Amino acid sequence: MKIHFFQQCLIDMFYPHVGMAGVHVLENLGCELTVPKKQVCCGQMFTNSGYNEAAMGAIKNTIECFENADYVVSMSGSCAFAIRDEYHHFLKDQPEWLERADRLSGKIYEFTDFIVNVLGVEDVGARFNETITYHTSCHVTRLMGIKEPPFKLLSNVKDLTLIDLPRKDRCCGFGGTFSVKNAELSEAMSREKAMEIAGTGANVVVGSDQACLMNMAGMLDRLHKEGVINRRIKAMHIAEILNCR
Template sequence: MRVSLFITCLADQLYPEVGESVARLLHRYGCEVDFPETQTCCGQPAFNSGYHDEAREVARGLIRAFDASDYVVSPSGSCTGMVHHYYPMLFAEEPEWKEKAEKLIAKTYEFSQFLVQVLGVRDLGAEFPEKVTYHPSCHASRLLGVKTEPTELLSRVKGLEMIDLPKKEDCCGFGGTFAVKMADMSEAMVCEKAMNVCATGAQVLVGTDMGCLMNIGGRLNKENQPVRVMHLAQLLEEGVKRGETSGK
């Protein structure tokens, strides 16, 4: 199975190790992973700011980059949600490009979505004996419909104690350009989110979007809270390594 990694801007520039974890886990399950180097942004920042013409041009570049791909997998529900939910709107008046967008949509998945829905993988043999709480990001759960896949994968990690996050459905306040345009409101939201994370007593906060994790992690760090922040792919990969070590 040939899979192309859609790394996203945040992961590429700030958290490349997340992409590496995704690639290694996919390779573990027989996927041939490639990385089209012509990929850039999905166009979400421009789109959210009202620059639809500019977003459309960026989207064309992404469509071209993955034209030959069999599957496209991303560690971001937000960027995947942008492709699935807004690309048809962007190209509503351009039939040729709308068709190309729909072909990209049909083969594009968020990481946990791909593991569970396409590969049929739920138990990776991972071991992670720590207290963990999970933040469901807005775009992944509400735009893309990724709701049970991450927790299903986590529930099968040996030794992991899942602690429910209070008000988990609430936004963390990042929202891409929202955090810049509405900085005071964004800060109030992430302060509440960080407070709820700390209330769980969890050692680890896990999520599926680096934008959210960067925002919450930044607040936890500012408050000197000893909570480790990890993308789901990182936790699963570390858990697989622990499982292999304990099994020897």
């Protein structure tokens, strides 16, 4: 199956190993991947702050990069939601681009959703001997409506122990530019989330949105250094877990 791979600029610039893990998982499942060289930011960070016109270049570039794909798989739920559900709002006065955006919206899938609901795979043959807990990020769970696929995949990872995260529906405090504009509130939310993660006894927190994972990793590391949390807890994208053998 031929797919176009949307790796997310955050992963591309700071966590390339996560992108490679996603590539390896999909290739092992028989997918033939194309990674468009011109892909950059999807424009979400601009539109989240109300800079809709400034986002137009990124939005149109994304459409041009991916509109001819059979399927597009995104490593970021928030970016996938922006492309699938939000582009048509910003292009409503540009009929040609609106039509192109609508065609693209039917092709894009979040990573775990694609594996489970398009490829029909729930066991990718992974093995990970660790105790983990899972953070259900807001965009993936609430906005895209993807709830079961990550847990179906994790339940079939050999040697893995999954502990339920209390109040897992709570935001981690990142929220894109929310964490910049509302720093004190964001910090309080992040601290609460980190303490709940630590309280599970897990050594790894897993998610499917790298921005959330970056935020949680920062707070977990900070609280460990301050002596508030008595162990180092690692944050990992679910693609990294599924790529382990």
